[in-house]
Amino acid sequence: MDPLEGEASSVSVEYEPVSVKDVLVEMKDTAELLIDLSYSAVLHRNADLAQEVLRLEQRMDVLELRARMSLMMAVRNPDDAEELAPVLGIVAATGEISDAAGDIAKIVLEEMGLPDAMRAALPEAAETLVRGVVDSGSAYADRTLVDIDLESETGVRVIALRRGDNWLLNPGPETTVASDDVALLRGPDPAIGKVFEELTGERYETPTIEDPGIEDLERAVDTIIHMKNLSELAVDLAYSSVLFDSAQLAEEVRNLEIEVDALQSRFEAWTLRAAADAEDPVVLRGLIRLGTSTEVISDAAIDISEGVLREIDVHPVVQLAVQESDELITRVEIEPGSELDGTAITNGVPDVESTMSVIAIRRPDEGWLLVADADASLRGGDVLISKGTRTAAAAFEELAQA
Structure with a gap:
């Protein structure tokens, strides 16, 4: 048994007055990071990243307990119970996402096996996520992120x-990178190696990949990569549907879950066919675990947005979280003949006067297109999932109208 697995049960969690809103926000941020880390650990076969997933999973267990305690203390009458029931559902679903991410990480830690085609399927332009310990002699040590200006200089x-057992999620410009911090870095592959070496004082090595050339296996891997991307989007939309009390976004979560279920069926068929041609079918065990866990994440997204789908009023603790955020995710359907109809879109940015960034497109006859995967031209009838400020979102919706 991994040493981290035995620690969770020994952690004592006592009730203490905390903001339910703050706990929910931290759970959301932790869940999104868990998904990111777990898939990166598998795709790059990185045991260090997988260990960080298990540490975060333990943190999520504590957050889940604290959220449940606070919600139980907040119920004073039947009306409270009705409004808080969906929030309790969010807490439970977030815990399911955490457990699924842990199962994905164990593919690496238990050496369950995963075909090299898994990494071969990664797009060449995809960003890489790495883990490194900040060396005391690093030029980045004991400086703020704004001072280092890492993203502007390197991407x-x-x-x-x-920092020890404490996590700093979504670090801001004034966050200090301290010696011995465990840093999670994401960026373009050509640049991340140099940054990793400067940060840690260690050499960065990219693993070599051999493609076995099994056609059904390549199809299965392509499918699981698409399932992963759609599940991540579903979780993002699910939280947004709750935060902004948007029935439209909740409905898109349901559409995504239906698509992931269909992909899961195809994935299972291609994996079984690939087993007949694989030199060692046992290496497909990890791929099967990955498919199952990915579907769990997709199902959890539906559970998060269930209250919105059932038209239950958003509880005030959730509304407080919305009021602090100026950025939101929106759903817009393009009307034929509108200014957006026929507009080119590059790297998520449509060729119009707008600061909105398009995350995904759902086409009635073609399904989902994740804009990060390819450039595209918008069409009448497209449903766009976009991110931006409230002001920009209102103007963007006008551009979609004929």
């Missing part, structure tokens, strides 16, 4: 820091 971002 590499510090997405999280772990």
